[in-house]
Amino acid sequence: MSNKHTAQAGxxxxxxxxxxxxxxxxxVIWALSRHKLLRYNELKRNVCGITNMMLSQxxxxxxxxxxxxxVQYNEIPPRVEYSLTEAGLSLLPALDxxxxxxxxxxxxx
Amino acid sequence: MSNKHTAQAGxxxxxxxxxxxxxxxxxVIWALSRHKLLRYNELKRNVCGITNMMLSQxxxxxxxxxxxxxVQYNEIPPRVEYSLTEAGLSLLPALDxxxxxxxxxxxxx
DNA sequence: CTGCATCCTCTAAGATACTG
DNA sequence: CAGTATCTTAGAGGATGCAG
Numbered sequence: 049m050s051n052k053h054t055a056q057a058g059x060x061x062x063x064x065x066x067x068x069x070x071x072x073x074x075x076v077i078w079a080l081s082r083h084k085l086l087r088y089n090e091l092k093r094n095v096c097g098i099t100n101m102m103l104s105q106x107x108x109x110x111x112x113x114x115x116x117x118x119v120q121y122n123e124i125p126p127r128v129e130y131s132l133t134e135a136g137l138s139l140l141p142a143l144d145x146x147x148x149x150x151x152x153x154x155x156x157x
Numbered sequence: 158m159s160n161k162h163t164a165q166a167g168x169x170x171x172x173x174x175x176x177x178x179x180x181x182x183x184x185v186i187w188a189l190s191r192h193k194l195l196r197y198n199e200l201k202r203n204v205c206g207i208t209n210m211m212l213s214q215x216x217x218x219x220x221x222x223x224x225x226x227x228v229q230y231n232e233i234p235p236r237v238e239y240s241l242t243e244a245g246l247s248l249l250p251a252l253d254x255x256x257x258x259x260x261x262x263x264x265x266x
Numbered sequence: 267c268t269g270c271a272t273c274c275t276c277t278a279a280g281a282t283a284c285t286g
Numbered sequence: 287c288a289g290t291a292t293c294t295t296a297g298a299g300g301a302t303g304c305a306g
Contacts, residue, residue, distance in 0.1 A: 060255075060263065061255050087288090126286090135262060149248055150168075154172055196267085209270085237267085270306100271303090273302090274299105278297095278298095283292090284292100286289090
């Protein structure tokens, strides 16, 4: 799936998936939902297996779509902190609902 | 995204998306949720732009995962009817939740 | 009518190395 | 510390034609 707005004209569900459908988008969101505020390398340690390439790309996508907030401090060494925005936080109930369904399917199969 | 169970060990949301994340899976489910019962060609007409290849593959995936039911009548000409199972129907509330979130994001951006 | 087989394309994802 | 540049690859997605 893609982060592009390839969603068929006007389907909100497909649009939602276009925002969070990337392979690492949800793991990143999940890490931020647990820790509230994380620096780049903390995020990298929390999202097991992700590379710099994938992490920075996911962060950029999510920021462009307004789901996470990036705050950069011009210090030496550099410090950048990431957190969920209101829009990002508001996604969590929907994820919960999907998770509950997912659990039911896992036990069923 | 894929229909394979590539979901990281034990994340219910990723597992859920592995079941419905294919490009045409949700459009098919959506059509069946509106019409309850559809034949192959009716489905094809309802899901705008889908090819035979993609439709039959999506139907097979969804059936294997227990989200839709396939009933075949051995007549001439052949007749096959598709509908949502209990598991498929139980997905709809989660989709609604995701749709509500999607709508909010569409107006925000 | 309801599909399957084949071949092809395109892009998300990953590996590796490098920089301010 | 926080990323970027470049190259490669795997596989989802698609077009077309054939079959029971």
